[in-house]
Amino acid sequence: MPILTRNDAEIYYQVSGEGPVILLTHGFGADHNMWSPQIHLLESRFKVITWDMRGHGQSAIPSELSAYSEAETVQDMVSLLDLVGAKTAIIGGMSLGGYMSLAFHAKYPERVLGLLLVDTGPGFKNDQAREDWNKVAIARGEEIEKNGKASFSARAEAVTANHIDMHGVAQAARGMLTQKDSAVIHSLPEINVPTLVVVGANDLPYLVPSDYMAAKIPNASKVTICDAGHASNLDQPEIFNRHLMSFLSKL
Numbered sequence: 001m002p003i004l005t006r007n008d009a010e011i012y013y014q015v016s017g018e019g020p021v022i023l024l025t026h027g028f029g030a031d032h033n034m035w036s037p038q039i040h041l042l043e044s045r046f047k048v049i050t051w052d053m054r055g056h057g058q059s060a061i062p063s064e065l066s067a068y069s070e071a072e073t074v075q076d077m078v079s080l081l082d083l084v085g086a087k088t089a090i091i092g093g094m095s096l097g098g099y100m101s102l103a104f105h106a107k108y109p110e111r112v113l114g115l116l117l118v119d120t121g122p123g124f125k126n127d128q129a130r131e132d133w134n135k136v137a138i139a140r141g142e143e144i145e146k147n148g149k150a151s152f153s154a155r156a157e158a159v160t161a162n163h164i165d166m167h168g169v170a171q172a173a174r175g176m177l178t179q180k181d182s183a184v185i186h187s188l189p190e191i192n193v194p195t196l197v198v199v200g201a202n203d204l205p206y207l208v209p210s211d212y213m214a215a216k217i218p219n220a221s222k223v224t225i226c227d228a229g230h231a232s233n234l235d236q237p238e239i240f241n242r243h244l245m246s247f248l249s250k251l
Contacts, residue, residue, distance in 0.1 A: 001058065004051075006079045009067060012058035013051035013080055017043030020113070020251075021089035023077060024050050025097030027119070027231070028177055029144075029169055030157035031057030034094065037237035041245060046090075049080055053097070053176065055168030057161060068175025073100050074107055081111065090251065092116025094157065094233065095206075096177060099123065099184065106187040114251050115195040115217075116244070119230050121209035122185040122216075134178040141173035157231040188216035195220040196247040200228030200235060221247070 004011040014032055016039060026034045032050035042048045052059040054068055054076070062068065077100070081089055090113050093101040098120025105112045124130040144151045148166045152158035163169055195217045199210035201224050214222035223243045228235035233244075 004076070004079055004083055006076060007067075007072075009054060009062055009072075009076075010060040011051060011054070011076050011080070013049060013083075015047060015049050015084060017045070017047050019046045021047045021049065021081065021084060021086040023080060023089050023091050024048065024116075025053065025077070025093035025100055026050070026056070027093075027095035027097050027157045028172065029056075029152045029155060029161065030094070030231075031161040031163065033057075033160040033162070034157045034231065034234060036160070038233060038241060038244065041241055046248075047084065047086075049084065049089075051076075051080060053100075053172065055170075055172035055176075057163055059168075061165055061168035061171065065171060065175050068171050070100065070103050070176065070180070073176055074104050077104050078108065078111075087111065088113050090114040090116065090248070092118070093120065094118040094231065095120055100176075102184045102187065105191060105193075106184055109190070109192070112193050114193050114247075115191065116198070116247070117195065117210075117213060118198045119200060119203050119206050119210075119232055120197075120213070121206055122188060122213055123179050123182060125182045125185055130179050130182070137173050137177040140177065141170040144170040144173060155231070156229065156234045188213060189218065191217045192219070194247070194251055196243070197222040198232055198240065198243065199224055200230060200232035201226045202229045203232070206230065
């Protein structure tokens with residue numbers, strides 16, 4: 001089983017294909033399996049890295065809450081690129097994974113060739129809105145501790161996930177899903193790489209954030225996928241893949 005060890009945390013990953021590197025990060029409560037409908041297309045032209053964030057899938061479940069953070073996640077992403085010898089890559093993610101992709105760009109813009117943001121939000125400028133979000137995230141962690149995988153019964157991206165222990169996902173809710181500041185949302189106008197924003201038409205909470213990112217990020221394009229919810233790449237994979245490959249062909 002391929003494992004990256006960083007700061008005593010073991011991170012599970014998969015690499016397939018050859019060519020320019022794409023790093024894909026899953027959403028909260030999911031794991032690397034959520035990208036399965038895209039891998040068979042991408043691996044014919046790209047080297048694709050998928051992985052399980054801390055607390056998810058087959059990756060480690062650190063005991064300290066401080067190990068679950070935006071900063072640690074970004075450094076895990078850096079280490080994965082270093083592992084395959086990639087100085088630059090196309091960085092993409094869904095929901096929490098998209099937010100972490102934005103955080104990656106904010107810290108390491110020189111390593112990003114393009115951005116893929118799927119059913120994603122950029123965080124909050126308003127302190128009260130961020131505090132309200134964090135309360136929901138922490139409550140989500142408590143719900144997961146109590147109900148386990150049943151907490152994700154309605155989430156398409158989580159159906160195929162195979163978590164070692166749901167306690168890790170609960171810790172990720174408390175640590176990685178919560179946000180500390182507005183740095184990511186304020187970084188949007190500084191993004192100078194081609195960016196594709198994708199959102200499902202039925203993913204109501206993310207329609208406005210997607211419009212906001214498309215308006216604030218220079219050289220961004222946005223696609224709304226009909227009859228798709230929060231995991232548009234799973235709900236409508238053929239349509240999603242067509243837009244994805246069109247975007248990648250222009251990089």
